[in-house]
Amino acid sequence: MEKVQGEMEIERWERSEEISDAEKKVIQEIWSRVYANCEDVGVSILIRFFVNFPSAKQYFSQFKHMEDPLEMERSLQLRKHARRVMGAINTVVENLNDSEKVSSVLALVGKAHALKHKVEPIYFKKLTGVMLEVIAEEYPNDFTPEAHGAWTKMKTLIYTHVTAAYKEILFMFRVPRRFRAGFIPAFRVYGCNLFFFL
Numbered sequence: 001m002e003k004v005q006g007e008m009e010i011e012r013w014e015r016s017e018e019i020s021d022a023e024k025k026v027i028q029e030i031w032s033r034v035y036a037n038c039e040d041v042g043v044s045i046l047i048r049f050f051v052n053f054p055s056a057k058q059y060f061s062q063f064k065h066m067e068d069p070l071e072m073e074r075s076l077q078l079r080k081h082a083r084r085v086m087g088a089i090n091t092v093v094e095n096l097n098d099s100e101k102v103s104s105v106l107a108l109v110g111k112a113h114a115l116k117h118k119v120e121p122i123y124f125k126k127l128t129g130v131m132l133e134v135i136a137e138e139y140p141n142d143f144t145p146e147a148h149g150a151w152t153k154m155k156t157l158i159y160t161h162v163t164a165a166y167k168e169i170l171f172m173f174r175v176p177r178r179f180r181a182g183f184i185p186a187f188r189v190y191g192c193n194l195f196f197f198l
Contacts, residue, residue, distance in 0.1 A: 017153050017156065018153075019096065019150065019153045019154065019157065023146075023149070023150035023153060024096040024097065024150075026146060026147050026150045027093060027096065027147075027150050027151060027154050028093055028094075028096065029142070030135065030139060030142045030143070030147060030151070031089075031090070031093045033139060033142065034135055034138070034139065035086065035090050035093075037138075038083065038086045038087075038090070039079060039082055039083055039086070041086070041134065041135070041138060042079075042082030042083060042085055042086040043072075043073055043078065043079055043082045044134050044138070045082070045085070045127070045130055045131050045134045046072070046078055046081065046082050046085070047069050047072050047073060047078075048130050048133070048134060049126065049127050049130045050063075050066075050072060051069060052126075052130060053123070053126050056123050056126070056127075059117055059118070059119050059123075060077070060078075060081070062075070062077035062078075063075050063077055063078050066078075085127075088105065088109055089131075089158070091105050092105055092106065092157075092158065093154075102157070102161065103161055106158060106161035106162050106164075106165070107161065107162075107164070107165045107168075108165075109162055109165075110124075110161070110162035110163065110164065110165025110166055111165045111168075111169065113162070114165060114166045114169050115169065121162065121163045121166045124158065124159050124162045124163065125159050128155040128156075128158050128159055129155065131155070132148075132151055132152065132155050135151065136148065136151075
């Protein structure tokens with residue numbers, strides 16, 4: 001079920017489409033219902049994400065060995081992370097009319113996951129896809145074709161902003177091959193050594 005090929009999809013940058021005012025309203029209306037059940041929906045999203053993409057669990061020492069969805073559901077650490085994920089998405093949804101705020105929030109998420117947690121950026125695409133599936137299933141009456149189109153744009157907005165932070169980090173630390181002799185590897189990000197000058 002899990003597709004591992006293409007984990008370094010950072011080379012293929014997607015562009016997010018402009019979300020219209022009407023689409024922002026649809027996203028915010030649906031999200032208000034979703035966020036009322038924040039923890040339960042967040043847990044459902046993470047469980048499906050880990051079941052469909054078990055390699056994503058490698059980044060979570062507290063529950064990376066859990067296989068049973070019921071065990072995951074009872075995990076306090078998973079619930080805590082679900083609240084954190086839903087809180088970040090809530091901040092984005094609440095600020096859809098403030099593109100600078102959206103960019104800064106998602107840049108922080110991207111940089112933290114790139115540098116601190118060392119998560120492959122492709123997992124954000126997978127997670128936002130799962131988020132869309134779960135919301136559509138949990139709120140089928142609200143998830144009209146128009147709502148699906150708006151949420152697809154939202155999914156792309158999240159992914160492109162988060163992965164832009166990865167691109168920025170890789171650009172900042174890219175060192176031409178000819179200069180690597182005087183550098184020492186400081187740490188690795190996704191198979192790429194990041195160097196600091198001696």
